[in-house]
Amino acid sequence: MSVPQPGDNCWRIARATQASTIIDADAYFRHARAAMIKAKKRIMLIGWDFDAAISLIREDEAQDGAPAVIGDFISWLVERSPDLEIFLLRWDVGAMKAMVRPSNLFTTIKWMAHPRVTVKMDSHHPPAASHHQKIVVIDDCFAFCGGIDMTGDRWDTRHHRDEEPGRLHPDGSPYSPWHDATTALSGPVAVALGDHARNRWKGAGGDDLLPVEGVEDCWPDALKVQFTNVDVAISRSAPEMDDQDGIREIERLYLDQIASAKRCIYAESQYFASRRIAEAIARRLDEADGPDIVIVNPTQADGWLEQQAMDTARARLFEALKARDTHGRFRIYHPFTQRGVPIYVHAKILIVDDRLIRVGSSNMNNRSMRLDTECDVTIDTALPVNAECGAQILAIRDDLIAEHLDLPAERVAGVIAARGLIAGIEEMRQKPGRTLRPYETPDLNDVQAWLADNEILDPEGPEEMFESISERGLFRRMKGWFGRN
Template sequence: MQSVLKEGETCWRIATAERMSIIVDAADFFRAAKSAMTKAKRSIFLIGWDFDTRIRLDPEGDGTDDWPDQLGSFLNALARRKEEIDIRILKWDVGLLNSITRGETPFYMLQWVFDKRIHLKLDGAHPAMSAHHMKLLVIDDQVAFCGGIDMTVGRWDTRAHAEKAPGRRSPMGFAQDPWHDATTCLSGPAAAALGDVARRRWMLATEEELNPTTCDGDPWPDGLDVGFRDVNIGIARTAPEYRDRRQIVEIETAKLAIIAAAKKTLYVESQYFASRRVAQAMAERLREEDGPEIVLINPQTCEGYLEAKAMDSARIRLMKLVQDADRFGRFRLYYPVNDAETPIYVHAKMMFADDRVIKIGSANLNNRSMGYDTECDVVIAAQESQTVLREKIIATRDDLLAEHLGRSAREVQDAMTANGGSIIAAIEALNPSSGRRLVPVPMRDLTPDEELFAESDLADPERPAGKRYRASRFLKRHFGHKLKKAL
């Protein structure tokens, strides 16, 4: 497999993560984030699409720790107790409208605008209709979280995705549906590099230049097992051209490289399937006689009327494109349901290629994530000789499948072995007819208004006006023979 990591092409920087864990679902993320922030000495960066100060970080906890559990009160307590702490919160400016309409109190926001230790800024440094979508939490430049989970309403859930879980309620007390998500926790030089990403975003939004943080200590979260040690991480970004910043399309380049490099199995979880270039790349691989199997996990449908109209319509069109190319039956598109058969909303953004690559972050398989919004992903790319790392990559993927199928990781591994390494055959062998399982997304005809949405790029533009896709020389040189139509 040709390496998919190249600085300046598929990633911005390659840095070593002394420790790295992949955290699945927000219950564990919120708990780990709270633990890490209590250990902060100098600096906390919260960069996100949205924050809601009313959420609880451990709603099913026993309440025995010495910190408030509500996010706003918790951050205030950090500022009171730690005299040298500097907390920076950068929130997408249009996301403020979401806060107001859902009833979030402006108390904390107004307070933090004038606070000496908590600095809240609304980030408007983006083209019209663009969104700041990356989700970063960086503590003392020593530990960083990068993934797809926002600290806002509706995200908390456990891997059980139990029906009517007590902790899965809105701040107003309303029950919320199951939610599947993922992020990473890293330490070492990779965490410091993500600190640089956060400071660059802060500089563009506020014109305030901040220095890297240096201090002693280890804010690694209590109770968080280390999944990977001393592994090189590629940090990949998306950002539209804005002011003096040139367009950044590292994530799109990385995704196309990963699709082209996969030999046997491509496993993807994404909130959307709406990027035509990604779909074309998958279609080209499916036409090959010896190409990879491709399994894509989506939600059953998108949230909200307009989003569902636009993104679900695009998914149907791209499903047809891919299925028409799938002459060997190697493509599957599923959505998960829990034991009560309630659909689990998939918000995770992950990509696995064989036993060699993991990509996880904020970027979906939609046009906006390729060149119009700001995104941040991290990528592991194992070499042939890194046997232990490759085994961990496969174990992580199989653990996700086990969650969706209501099985153990061992059962998934055994099914893979029994079916000659075919991920599709393993899923079909383990997938029950009822209860916790993966359900195929049905193909159907589009209605006339859905056709209109699917043709329009208003909801999901790929680039700002006047900016076109230009295939990288790296992709053309190493993967052009597998991506002819996509490039």
């Protein structure tokens, strides 16, 4: 059994006095707002994108005197609390795109004029890479870490309704259903995530920040606690650069966790395009008694460029794995609404057996392994203090599947316990309405196939950005794996 090991597949292991998963941005925005209202000394917002115009709650729900729109809310927080400082770090390329929106530009200038609000653009990455982490740290006693950005197009409820009046752009136009996830953590693990956030802040050119001490009672009052007094492993990705070594904890953790599964692996990811993860899955598919492996993806990536990179790679990896799957233990599914509209999957979750749950910012693509900066957290029952967490981990998995199938979690748990993961999903998804549908490999034209095979748009790391095309390729290490029966 693989165990989280600091210095190998994780950075640190730290105690969480309380911990919970939060599914979908309706709940996250609501709890994030409540947590920030409790802040006394410091809020650090570390994100890929940030939209000052979005609302954290509906205007008619703002009964506490605090604004609903996050741009006004940040200003309100520092005006209300004279000891509070706010530090906001966002990816520089995403920030430049956001600045074309007048509301963002005006609000950012307003923030930057305030002595206790500091905004920085994170450019500490190679060309074509991104700062992709999504972390909020409040007073070093509470933190969110996961995959949800505080930006437009993210808000949705777990019902993923076809007609949802709250799922609108700031200009009032609708956007499609969106599924996402993050975690809430309190105690020493929040101190550790605070250290990580401060390190990233300094790496991006910010000043040294001291830890915050002496603040307690940061947990949002309405947030249900799922775990108490558990050890949490923090894993990171960061690219190799002239002034820093590359960090590959996330990659090693994926490989270790896939190798450790006994009965089943359930994952949600925006992409499935990583060679190394496909290789790890292939090894398990060769085993006569290996685990069921289910990955929930969106039907296609968000944006033309991402579709060319990620969707074509997924198609070719899926076909290669399908040829190896002689025991029928590998599936990719997509969630759909009541009327058959695809639900975009942005969550990054991995659940292995009843043993571990992992939530973070990393996707199952090459960039998340070595090129972009990422941060994931794991609760693993292999750590002795977590030994009794298995039932809660399974409950979270079954609740996620129940959301996608629009069924009671109790029924989902019973059917999977009796039939197994894939057979259970296959039985329950055969119904009209909101459900999961299996992935179907699209026809790939020659250009798309070439882009996928040569990883033109999804390099494994900064060194590959300048590597000869002849030295690259989706299957360059896989020929031995996928060429045999």
